[in-house]
Amino acid sequence: MTETNNNNQKIEFEEKYLTRGQLIWRAFLRHRPGVIALCILIAMYILAIFADFFSPYNPIEQSLKHTYSPPTRIHRTYKSVKTKPYVLPMISYVDKVTYERTYKEMLFPSKLVLEKPDGSIVTYELGKDGVESFKFSVNSIESIKIDGQWYDVKKSPRTTDYFLFGYNDETLSKGLSRVETTSAVAQEMYFKSYSSKFGLTSEYQIEAVAVTESLDTIVVKKDGKFEMLKAKVIDYDYKTYPVKWFIRSWNGKLLWLFPMNIHLFGVENYDNNQYVKLFILGSDLYGRDVWSRIVFASRISLSIGIIGMIITFAFALLFGGISGYYGGLIDEGLMRFAEIIMSIPGFYLMIMLRAMLPLDLPSTQIYILLVFILSFIGWAGTSRVIRGMVLSIRQREFVEAAVAIGLPNSKVLARHVLPNTATYLIVNATLRIPGYILGEAGLSFLGLGIREPYASWGLMLAQAQDVYIMTKAPWLLIPGIFIFITVISFNFVGDALRDALDPRSLG
Amino acid sequence: MLKYIGRRLIISLPELLIISLMIFLIMYAAPGDFLDQYRLDPSVSPQRLKAMEEEFGLNKPAIVQYLTWLKNVLKGNLGYSFYYRRPVSTLIWERVAATLILSLISLASSWILGIALGVFTALKKYSIGDKIMTFLAFGFVAIPEFFLGLVLLYFAAKTGWFPISGMKSVYYSSLSTWERFKDILWHLILPATALSLGSFAGLMRYMRGSLLDVLNEDYVVFARAKGMPERVVIFKHAMRNAINPMITFLGFSISGLLGGALFVENVFGWPGMGRLVYQALIQQDMYIVMASGLISAVLLVAGNLVADILLALVDPRVRLS
Numbered sequence: 001m002t003e004t005n006n007n008n009q010k011i012e013f014e015e016k017y018l019t020r021g022q023l024i025w026r027a028f029l030r031h032r033p034g035v036i037a038l039c040i041l042i043a044m045y046i047l048a049i050f051a052d053f054f055s056p057y058n059p060i061e062q063s064l065k066h067t068y069s070p071p072t073r074i075h076r077t078y079k080s081v082k083t084k085p086y087v088l089p090m091i092s093y094v095d096k097v098t099y100e101r102t103y104k105e106m107l108f109p110s111k112l113v114l115e116k117p118d119g120s121i122v123t124y125e126l127g128k129d130g131v132e133s134f135k136f137s138v139n140s141i142e143s144i145k146i147d148g149q150w151y152d153v154k155k156s157p158r159t160t161d162y163f164l165f166g167y168n169d170e171t172l173s174k175g176l177s178r179v180e181t182t183s184a185v186a187q188e189m190y191f192k193s194y195s196s197k198f199g200l201t202s203e204y205q206i207e208a209v210a211v212t213e214s215l216d217t218i219v220v221k222k223d224g225k226f227e228m229l230k231a232k233v234i235d236y237d238y239k240t241y242p243v244k245w246f247i248r249s250w251n252g253k254l255l256w257l258f259p260m261n262i263h264l265f266g267v268e269n270y271d272n273n274q275y276v277k278l279f280i281l282g283s284d285l286y287g288r289d290v291w292s293r294i295v296f297a298s299r300i301s302l303s304i305g306i307i308g309m310i311i312t313f314a315f316a317l318l319f320g321g322i323s324g325y326y327g328g329l330i331d332e333g334l335m336r337f338a339e340i341i342m343s344i345p346g347f348y349l350m351i352m353l354r355a356m357l358p359l360d361l362p363s364t365q366i367y368i369l370l371v372f373i374l375s376f377i378g379w380a381g382t383s384r385v386i387r388g389m390v391l392s393i394r395q396r397e398f399v400e401a402a403v404a405i406g407l408p409n410s411k412v413l414a415r416h417v418l419p420n421t422a423t424y425l426i427v428n429a430t431l432r433i434p435g436y437i438l439g440e441a442g443l444s445f446l447g448l449g450i451r452e453p454y455a456s457w458g459l460m461l462a463q464a465q466d467v468y469i470m471t472k473a474p475w476l477l478i479p480g481i482f483i484f485i486t487v488i489s490f491n492f493v494g495d496a497l498r499d500a501l502d503p504r505s506l507g
Numbered sequence: 508m509l510k511y512i513g514r515r516l517i518i519s520l521p522e523l524l525i526i527s528l529m530i531f532l533i534m535y536a537a538p539g540d541f542l543d544q545y546r547l548d549p550s551v552s553p554q555r556l557k558a559m560e561e562e563f564g565l566n567k568p569a570i571v572q573y574l575t576w577l578k579n580v581l582k583g584n585l586g587y588s589f590y591y592r593r594p595v596s597t598l599i600w601e602r603v604a605a606t607l608i609l610s611l612i613s614l615a616s617s618w619i620l621g622i623a624l625g626v627f628t629a630l631k632k633y634s635i636g637d638k639i640m641t642f643l644a645f646g647f648v649a650i651p652e653f654f655l656g657l658v659l660l661y662f663a664a665k666t667g668w669f670p671i672s673g674m675k676s677v678y679y680s681s682l683s684t685w686e687r688f689k690d691i692l693w694h695l696i697l698p699a700t701a702l703s704l705g706s707f708a709g710l711m712r713y714m715r716g717s718l719l720d721v722l723n724e725d726y727v728v729f730a731r732a733k734g735m736p737e738r739v740v741i742f743k744h745a746m747r748n749a750i751n752p753m754i755t756f757l758g759f760s761i762s763g764l765l766g767g768a769l770f771v772e773n774v775f776g777w778p779g780m781g782r783l784v785y786q787a788l789i790q791q792d793m794y795i796v797m798a799s800g801l802i803s804a805v806l807l808v809a810g811n812l813v814a815d816i817l818l819a820l821v822d823p824r825v826r827l828s
Contacts, residue, residue, distance in 0.1 A: 340525055348766055348784070348800065352533050355788045438651050442770065445653050446785065464657055465774065467671045471664045480654035488649035 027500035034496020037489035044486060048298040052252030055292035056266040056278055060453040061250065063287035065274060067092060068473040070103055071282045074243055086240035087267050089275030093164060099185045104164040106275055109134050109172065111237035114218065114229060121234065130223040135161050137217045138171060144190050145208040146198060153194055157216065171213045172233055180210040241267045241276045282475035284463055286453075294479055297455040301486060304371055304440045305433035311375040312432070313425060316382035317418055323383070324390030325413050335387065338380035346377055350439060353377075354448045363454045370449055374439045378432060385428070389421045423501045430494035434487040441483050457483050508819075512812065519808040523801065527580075530800040531573050534793045542589075543791075576797065585801075586794030590787070595798045598783065603765065605674055606772070606779035608691070609698055610764045617703035617710060618760075622753070624707075625714025630741065632719065640711065647708035656701040656774035663697055670694050672776035698775040702768055706760075713756065718749040751822050758814030762807035766799065 018026075029035055047054055069092065074085045088105040095102065111125040112134065124131045142154040163169045170177035184203075191203035200206065220227045247266035254260045267278040277283070281290040319338070323331040341349070353373045361369070393399060394417065402412045441458030443449035450456035457479040463469070464476035542559060545551045560566045567575075576586060585595040628637040647655075663669040670676065674694050675687075682690060721727065722745055730740045769781030780799060787795035 340522065340529065348803065351785065351788050352530065352796065352800075355534075355537055355791070357537070434649065441651055442653065445770070446773070458651075458653075461654060461657065467660060467664045470657065470661050474661060477654075477657060477661065480651065480657065483654060484646075484650050487651075488645055491645055491649055 024500050028496050031496035031499055033492045034499075037492035037496070040485060040489045041493060044298060044489075045302060047295055048302045049255065051295045051299055052254055052260065053262070054264050055252070055289070055295045056247075056249065056263050056280075057289040057292045058250045058252070059288060059293045059296040059455050061288065063274070063277060063283070065092065066090065066277055066279070066283045066287035067285060068469070068476075069277065069279055069283040069287065070473070071475060072277060072279045073105070074278075075240070078240060083240075085243045087243055087276065087278055088165070088238075088240065089162075089273055090277065091164070091275055093167075095167075095179075099189065100183075104167055107163040107165055107169050107172065108161065108239040108273070109236050110239045112218065112220075112233060113235035114231040115234050116229070116231045122231075124220050124222075125237075132221040132224075133161065135159055135219040135221075136163075136172070136215060137219065139214050139216050141212045141214075142190075143210050143212065144194065144198075144206050145210070146200070146205055148207070150210070151198070153190070153197075159219070168213050171215050172236060175215045175232060176212065177214075178210055178212045180208055182208050239271075239273075241269055241273070243267050243278060281478055282473060284460070284473075284476060285469075290460070290475055290478060293455040293460060294457070294482055297457045297460060297479065298482065298486075300367065300450060300454075300456045301437050301440060301483065304367070304374070305436040305490070308371050308374045308378070308436040309429050309433050311371065312378040312382060313429060315375065315379045316386050317421075317425075319379070320383035320386030321390055321413055321418055324387035325394060325409070325417060331387070335384065338383050341377070341380040342384075349377055350374070350443065351446070351448060354443060360451075363450055366450060370440055370443060374436045377439075378435065382428065382432075385424070386421055389424060390417055393417050393420050427494060427498040427501060430490055430497055434490045437483065437487055437490075508816075512816070515812050515815075516808075519812075523804055523808065524577075526804040527577070527797065527801050528573065530797055531576070531793075532569075534791070534796055535569050535572070537791060576794070580801070585798040588787070588792055588795050590790050590792045590795075595794050598795065599780065599798060599802070602778060602780045602783050605777060606765055606768060606781065609695065609702065609771070609777060609779060610768050612695060613699040613702035613706075613768075614760055614764065616699065617707035618757075620703065621707040621710025622714050622750075625711040626718055626741075626746070628711065629715045629718035629722065644708035644712050647704050648712075650705065651770075652701060652705050653770040653774055655704060656698070656771050659697045659701050660774060669697050674778055698768070698771045698777050701771050701774070710753070710756070714749070714753060717752050718745060721745045721749040724748075747821065751818060754814050754818045754821065756814075757817070758810040758812075759807075761810030761813060762803060764806060766803045 069090060072087050072090065074087055076082060076085055078086070089108065090103050091106055092101060093104045094100070111123070113121065113123050115121050124134070126133070137157060137159045140156050140158060141152050142156075143150050143152045145151075163172050167179065168177040186209040187203045187206045190206055190209050191200060194200070195203075215233070216230075218229045218231060218233075220229060243265065244267070245265050246262055247268060248261045249263055249266050251259055251261050252263070265278075267276060269276045277287075277289070279289050279291070281294065284290055284293070319334050323334040350373055353376065354369075357369055390413075399412060399416055402416045407415075440449055440456065441461070444456040444458030445462050447459075447462060450459050452459070460476065460479040461483075464473070470476065542556060542565060545556060545559065565572075579586060583596075585599070587593070588595050588598055591598055624640055628640045631637050660671060663671050670693065674691060676682075676690050676694075679687060679690055727740060727745050730744050731737075735744075765780045766784065767781075768777070768779055769785060771777065772779045772781040773785065784796060784799045786792075787799075
């Protein structure tokens, strides 16, 4: 009994003392998905506004060594001991044997413990005792297997300063490494070269192909001189590049204005190794960081929705208000024009308007253009709804009263009629923003919107159109997920707003 | 009825005229024209350029160009494609079949799915099924069509279960009729899925809302009170009223039949109208654009008309006059 009593008192109190804004806010908070979506949107906008801070790389900086690099693996253990997170240099490596392009992590030795032939043990560490660099000369032997018998077909010495993990790192650790394959490409390649020598008739006679590498000499550059060592490697350390928060790297602009070079996270590339990159979402055709590009592209998608919507509604309020309030010929003319625009299928009209203007404009101009094209298309439908609302509001007593006390038409319209459409406008605006985001993404996807080298989510997806590339680099599809999350968040927030602004829910 | 249809058609004529004029003006105002690519090509002589200008009528004033086009359209000639050097009508005709197969199948599936699930979720309001479907609907509405297409394409490429591009297999011509049918159907599954998933969600939400509104009406309560079986109440009384607003929707869907699949056609390499028009726009192949614009406007008028007539047939309260 007391509980219901309390409840009633509470409701009474709230009705009396809470402002309308507070009531709306409370109703909004009751809508769980809407609140979550609002948080996501706020996070997205923060990401967009401070894009330079959140991007570890310049979004237009290319790195041709990292075409379609997969997301960089962040290691937490070094030789099975837990350490601070670090990354290893990566190289796009075309396998000599399988002719497949894969990314391999690179082993750059930083410390070598060597056992010399005379049994003495020496330690070389980069940067200590004047040791400047290591080089390794390696003997590489290619062999093929015919009828269960291995034949060496080619011997080639080479020098290198790195090894590849999971491929030939045993050359360093054990002095010998061996890679075997039975791939069709390898069979074909070796058949072409050696069929006559071995009298082969079919490439399937080559049962397997192998590359054996052995460590020959280690060249240590010490105090400007080279030491040639024939020694056994007992132990070694390799270079790791620590991943750090708040790191100094490329020069960005905070809020488009203030130069700054601190970024949220990044890799400390202490010796400017061009193979070292931290791509948390992989890289694209030009080796640009997909994450940084997504962050910068969010500026376009997130702002185009809001700016486009504001322009649309300005036009809609002007034309809808005028034609609903004044009626007559103006009304007829404007509404027929709106109908015609509505009767051309939206996306065709958009593409046509885009085609009407030159394709090769600077990106800022294209952006402005897109905003106007998108608003031009959205304008008609909203105008008609506002006209309808104005028509009904015009009949209400308070408008008649305003006219009766002699306010000029423009003031009646601006002060008394249009404010009453605000509820509808807020809800409608939130639900319409996704349309602009999708419109821009679509145009950019077709190559009619934002252009390279600048980024937009739609444009980034266009790179994934090729099936071959898409299967090799599925991370190029990630911008689509960002479009999806943004659009669905706006929809949920719009839904929650509609419920919250509904007078019945304010109670 | 016939009188009504006739009057509607006459009213729509000036609208079509204005739409075609607008499309023409937009295309005309676009910088450059189809011959630009030849002007940049040093191997094309100025005389030849002049001859081509003459041939395509590009040297005449805008109004003359438009009127000539209009005259030809009234005679049933939609013009001549600069790029393909063939009549526009045959070009479009070749593509119409492909687009119609795709869009009709996805229209049908999205409507069947949308209405069925809409009714289901309305009847099982706030159940787990309803909540899941509502969430899915929100999701599908938010996925851009081309992204959904790309994801399906990725799925096809990874599993190898579906073809990744085009409408027919390479060996299509060697197949029997039944196998040809299967082949096209096999190619059709992914693009049709991409197209219908996007639109079914909206339809489902709309149907749900509409049926829920109707279920609160007095006559439904009354029908239940007099002991009618629930099946009859829902399908004879409630559904017939709830479906009315959907029919207006159908009109819009009809207008999108030919042009609505642009993205999906582009992603899946489907040889349809959308791609033809997109390429024509890029190449400023004016008459293809004009013709397709006109066709989609005609479809819009037709769609609205069909929707109104259907509404009158379904709802006895609506009279055409």
